[in-house]
Amino acid sequence: MQQGIWQRELLRVAVPVGLGLAAGWSAGYPLPGLVVGMTAAHVMSLRAMANLYRWSHRFGPPPQDSGLVGYSVDRIVRREKNLRTKLSQQARQLKRYNEGIESLHDGVLVIDADGYITNFNSAATRLLGLREEDQGQHVKNLLRSPRFTKFFDHGDYSKALQFDFQNIRPQTLMVQITQFGVDQKVLLVRDVTERKRVETMRQNFIADVSHELRTPLTVINGYLEMLQDMELPASLNKAVHQMSGQGERMQSLVNDLIELSRLESANSDNTGEYFSIRRLASSVVDQLQSYASNPVKLSCEQDVEVLGFEEELRTVLSNLLTNAYKYGGDGEVELRLSSAGQGLRISVSDQGPGIAPEHINRLTERFYRVDDSRESTVGGSGLGLAIVKHALEHHDAQLEIDSRLGQGSTFSFVLPPERVRLQ
Ligand code: ADP
Numbered sequence: 479m480q481q482g483i484w485q486r487e488l489l490r491v492a493v494p495v496g497l498g499l500a501a502g503w504s505a506g507y508p509l510p511g512l513v514v515g516m517t518a519a520h521v522m523s524l525r526a527m528a529n530l531y532r533w534s535h536r537f538g539p540p541p542q543d544s545g546l547v548g549y550s551v552d553r554i555v556r557r558e559k560n561l562r563t564k565l566s567q568q569a570r571q572l573k574r575y576n577e578g579i580e581s582l583h584d585g586v587l588v589i590d591a592d593g594y595i596t597n598f599n600s601a602a603t604r605l606l607g608l609r610e611e612d613q614g615q616h617v618k619n620l621l622r623s624p625r626f627t628k629f630f631d632h633g634d635y636s637k638a639l640q641f642d643f644q645n646i647r648p649q650t651l652m653v654q655i656t657q658f659g660v661d662q663k664v665l666l667v668r669d670v671t672e673r674k675r676v677e678t679m680r681q682n683f684i685a686d687v688s689h690e691l692r693t694p695l696t697v698i699n700g701y702l703e704m705l706q707d708m709e710l711p712a713s714l715n716k717a718v719h720q721m722s723g724q725g726e727r728m729q730s731l732v733n734d735l736i737e738l739s740r741l742e743s744a745n746s747d748n749t750g751e752y753f754s755i756r757r758l759a760s761s762v763v764d765q766l767q768s769y770a771s772n773p774v775k776l777s778c779e780q781d782v783e784v785l786g787f788e789e790e791l792r793t794v795l796s797n798l799l800t801n802a803y804k805y806g807g808d809g810e811v812e813l814r815l816s817s818a819g820q821g822l823r824i825s826v827s828d829q830g831p832g833i834a835p836e837h838i839n840r841l842t843e844r845f846y847r848v849d850d851s852r853e854s855t856v857g858g859s860g861l862g863l864a865i866v867k868h869a870l871e872h873h874d875a876q877l878e879i880d881s882r883l884g885q886g887s888t889f890s891f892v893l894p895p896e897r898v899r900l901q
Pocket of ligand 1: 797801802805806828830832833841846847848858859860861862863864887
C-alpha cells in the first residue's frame, strides 16, 4: 500500500519532468524543457500542499489526492474518527458514573490533596446543605465539628466516624474517608439520625429499667442478708443462701448495665482532666489485694499524668484485674505501666489457663462469656469487657487481648501521646 503511494508520488514528479525533457530535447532545448517539467511537477505538489493547508484550517471534506498527501489525509481522518469514537465512549461512561453517584442516597464529596472540595453529588447537597458555590471550599469549613476536624487531620480512616452535626437541622452523620490517586480523598456521608435515635431509645430503656430494679433489689438483698444471720431450718437456710447469691449477681448485673449505659451515652467531645496514673493504679491494686489471694504486682517505669476520666480508667483497671484474679488461677497477676513511643501502654497479665483463639474477638461483646466449666464456679455478668471497651474508646484507646491456651493472658491498651504528659 505504502509502496504504491511512493510509486505514484514518484510518477507524479517523473512524468512532467520526463515530458518536459522529451519536449525540450525534440525542440533542441533539453535544459529549458527539463526546467519547465520540474516547475510543472513543483506546481502540482504545491497545489496539493495548498489544499492540505486549507483543509487543516477548515477541517471540511478532505482534499482529493491520489499521492502522499491524500494518503496522509486519509490516515489523519481515520485517526480522528477513532479518537472521536473513544472520546464519546468515555463521555458516555463518565455520564453513567456520574448518574450512579447522583443516584446514591449517601453524600459523596471528592476532595483534593489540600482538603478542598472539587466535586459533590446532590445527596451531599441535601445532607450538608451545600450550594454550587461551595465547590472549592475547604471541607473543614463546611463540616464544622471539632470531632470531624480531629478525624480529618489525624484520623484512622479505616474506621468510619459518627458525629452530631447541626446544619439545616440537627443530624447524626457517619463519615467514611477513602484515599485515592495522589492524596485525593472521597468522603462518603450517611445520615444515621434515625438509627442513633433508636439506639438512644434502647440505651435509655435499659438505663431506666436498671435504675427501677436497683431499689427493690437492694431491699430484697437486705432482707436476705438479715435472714442469713438468723437461725433457720437447714433446708430453708440453703434456699436463703442460694437466693442471696443470685440476688448479689442480679445487683452486680444491674450495676454493670447502668455503668454501660452511662458510658454509651457520655459526651465523647470531652477529653477529661490530668491525673497521676501511678496513684490510680496503686489504689486499684491495693483494693484488689485486700480480697484477692493471688499476689498482685504493680510495675511502673515512670509516673506520668494521663488526660482522661479517672473513674472510667479505675473501672477499666479494676475490671481487668478482677478478671485476671477470677480466671487467672493462683499465679501472679501483674499490672504494668510502660512507655509505648510517646504514649503509655497499660497491661494486665495473668498466668491462668488462657483463652482459645475463637473466643478472643468476641470477648468485648455484651454478655459474651467463654462457655467453659470454670465459669459455673465464677460469677460474672459478661459485661465487664464491654464496659472496658467503651471506657477505652473515650480515651482513644483499644483493648488488645493476647492469650494462648495454657500460657496465660495479657489484656492491654495504649493511651496515645496526646493523652500522656511527663510529671
Ligand atoms: P465476666 O463478668 O463474665 O467476667 P467479662 O466481660 O469481664 O465478663 O469477661 C468475658 C469473658 O472473658 C469471661 O466470662 C471469661 O470467660 C473471659 N475472660 C476475661 N478475662 C479473662 C482472663 N484474664 N483469663 C481468661 N478468661 C478471661
